[in-house]
Amino acid sequence: MIATRLHPDKQSAAQAIAREIAELIELRSKSGKSTVLGLATGSTPLPLYAELIRLHREEKRSFRSVITFNLDEYEGLGPTHPQSYRRFMEEHLFRHLDIPAANIHIPDGLSKQTERNCADYEASIRAAGGIDLQVLGIGRTGHIGFNEPPSAADSRTRRVQLDEVTRRDNSVFFGDVTEVPHGALTMGVGTILEARRIELLAFGEAKADIIRRAIQEAPSPGCPATWLQRHAACTFHLDAAAAKSL
Ligand code: PGA
Numbered sequence: 001m002i003a004t005r006l007h008p009d010k011q012s013a014a015q016a017i018a019r020e021i022a023e024l025i026e027l028r029s030k031s032g033k034s035t036v037l038g039l040a041t042g043s044t045p046l047p048l049y050a051e052l053i054r055l056h057r058e059e060k061r062s063f064r065s066v067i068t069f070n071l072d073e074y075e076g077l078g079p080t081h082p083q084s085y086r087r088f089m090e091e092h093l094f095r096h097l098d099i100p101a102a103n104i105h106i107p108d109g110l111s112k113q114t115e116r117n118c119a120d121y122e123a124s125i126r127a128a129g130g131i132d133l134q135v136l137g138i139g140r141t142g143h144i145g146f147n148e149p150p151s152a153a154d155s156r157t158r159r160v161q162l163d164e165v166t167r168r169d170n171s172v173f174f175g176d177v178t179e180v181p182h183g184a185l186t187m188g189v190g191t192i193l194e195a196r197r198i199e200l201l202a203f204g205e206a207k208a209d210i211i212r213r214a215i216q217e218a219p220s221p222g223c224p225a226t227w228l229q230r231h232a233a234c235t236f237h238l239d240a241a242a243a244k245s246l
Contacts, residue, residue: 002215002228003235006243010203013237014047017135017199021052022061024133029065034103036067036125038134038192039093040145041085042170044201045135046092053096063097067128069121070106071136071145071192075159075183077109083174084109107157107185118157118185125191134195138202140210141165142223146186150221153230155188189227198234200225205241212245 007013025035039045055061070085077084086106094104105124111117125131136144141163147155148163162170162184171177192198202211214225215236228234 001232001234004215004243004246005235005237007237007239009239010044010047010201011051013201013203013239014051017048017201017237018051018055020199021133022055022059025061025063025066028132029062034065034067034128036069036128036130036132038131038136038187038195039068039070039089040135040137041070041072041088042137044137044203048135048201049093052093056097063099066097066099067103068099068105069125069128069131069187072184072186073107073109074181075109075185076181081109083179107187109185111185114159114185118159121157121187122191131195133197133199134192136192136198136200138200138207138210138214138225139163139166140169140206142210142213142225144189144192144200144225144228146184147189147192147224149224151189151224151227152221153193153219153227154190156190157185157187160184160186189224193227193231195231196233198228198231200228200234200236202236202242203239205244207242208245211236211238211242215246 028035073085079086107121108117141148146160167180168177171180174180213223217223217226219226219229
């Protein structure tokens, strides 16, 4: 069952989710527990990350007890590559917060032992106690993370081939589509579904059709986001444009 929450704009959505994350961290750290966050990249979570940074700077919220796992990384891009997700996260979130460096996990795009590294990534999530709250975007192909169609409900962290629609959509960050890698490493749908709570964000008219499909189509590998219907605590945070086909 997917819950939907309509927000007046993306800033309001960002404020609501940032507040929820801050409260979760505070509650858990009161009993000495860390908080495990699953994090996403792309344009959609940027207002959320800006709001988390504001909470840290202005409201003195600490993120020292946070452990993070990013959803995905481009294959072949190292941490210093301007378009790598490691670099994206450093710039837009990590260097502004006090999360200990050892608590930050992002799949290694340069890994030569992909299968082993993907299995290790899964093991690290389990060792951390599982993901408490997963932040998600959605691609126009229905991907969550980089789980392009077809992706099974029980897929795990692995190497995937990017859809050409995704490569074109993401070429805005690279300047030219030929620069966008063809492969990526991503948490699987099964990995994502194990998060205790999922907050998906989608804004703008370009997402309206895929939001309708994710909520209304029967779950299938052809639209990986439909698997979220099987999650017990998944909320789609939308603006009016993204919700217009519901
Ligand atoms: P976007 O990407 O935030 O840049 O639209 C979302 C996604 O591909 O998951």
